[in-house]
Amino acid sequence: MNNTIAMKRFEIVVGIEQLEQLTEILEKTSVRGYTTIKNVGGLGSRGVRDPDDVLMEQENVLVVLACQEEQAQKLASELRPALKGLGGMCLISDCLWLQGPAVSY
DSSP states (O other), X not given: OTTEEEXXXXXXXXXXXXXXXXXXHXXXXXXXXXXXEEEEOEEETTEEEOTTOTTOOOOEEEEEEXXXXXXXXXXXXXXXXXXXXXXXXXXXXXXXXXXXXXXXX
């Protein structure tokens, strides 16, 4: 697998009301790309959040990103204290980025 780069994968779940604060942290640590999935459900410290519940006023959002080790260390050190105030959770794991051939359109 010579077209791979070792990376760190972040999976961050916060309430939708904290998404702006989270994206500010990502910008501050120079994260260049991430995916946001809104209206995710589950069971956490705030109880059950069911995205199919029409009466649910609070929505969760999942942010997924991958970055290299040095940037991951910076991001983790910024996220650690922020998550105490924002609530939510962050999982960090090792991953491989598969580099495909350059394509021009």
